Amino acid sequence: MGNPLDPSPLHRVSRALRPDWSRTPAARRVLAGLLVVLAAVAAWRGDPDADRSEVVVTVRDLAPGVALTAADVRVESRAAPLLPDGALTDVDEVVDATLAGPARQGEVLTDVRLLGPRLARSAAGPDARIVPIPLADAALVDLVRPGDVVDIVAAPADDAVAARTVATDAIVVLVSAAENGIGARAGGRVVLVALPAAGAERVAGAALVEAITLTLH
Numbered sequence: 001m002g003n004p005l006d007p008s009p010l011h012r013v014s015r016a017l018r019p020d021w022s023r024t025p026a027a028r029r030v031l032a033g034l035l036v037v038l039a040a041v042a043a044w045r046g047d048p049d050a051d052r053s054e055v056v057v058t059v060r061d062l063a064p065g066v067a068l069t070a071a072d073v074r075v076e077s078r079a080a081p082l083l084p085d086g087a088l089t090d091v092d093e094v095v096d097a098t099l100a101g102p103a104r105q106g107e108v109l110t111d112v113r114l115l116g117p118r119l120a121r122s123a124a125g126p127d128a129r130i131v132p133i134p135l136a137d138a139a140l141v142d143l144v145r146p147g148d149v150v151d152i153v154a155a156p157a158d159d160a161v162a163a164r165t166v167a168t169d170a171i172v173v174l175v176s177a178a179e180n181g182i183g184a185r186a187g188g189r190v191v192l193v194a195l196p197a198a199g200a201e202r203v204a205g206a207a208l209v210e211a212i213t214l215t216l217h
Helices: 009-017 025-045 117-124 197-209
Strands: 052-058 073-079 128-133 149-155 164-175 191-196 211-216
Touching: 117 128, 117 164, 117 191, 128 197, 149 197, 164 197, 191 197, 197 211
Parallel strands: none
Antiparallel strands: 052 073, 128 191, 149 164, 149 211, 164 191
16 A cells, blocks of 8 residues: 555646746735635625516516506516516506506516506696597598607588697507497597696687697607
């Protein structure tokens, strides 16, 4: 049996291949410093799961105007730095709310993706209101999209010459689907627009008694 103090052939080879400078005290100090730095970086990064948040996402492609149900959404954990502002975290905030635009499967829902005060404020200012408008021209409903800027024109049903602009720079936030059956004109479809409060009141009043149309910017 060989002397247990004699280095093994593998150990002798590894020592022969190791550079001389690596066996110096200075090299050992450099190596120790690198290990300390690596440990500090690992501690600074922390647990990657700690920088995540639970948010509400869609489970399928959804059309605008849909009243969301619990089957349309779920909660998922996403990287917090990548989340949009206003990301919703509670399914109860979403269920029964109306989607203001189309959404793809897996999309993070935010406060401005749903009809409500926050959407109105983001579109038209702090005192904004959302007004439903049944348009006199059904074909026009298919031409407007959420985000369009429009002026609203009203005229007595029997006197188109008396047409007048009742509001400008309204923001379209939703075009209802045909199957909703809302309104008596334009095949039962309406356009929802966001306006400052004063303009919204004028438009709502005109829509009760006059034919309404839009001009697009």
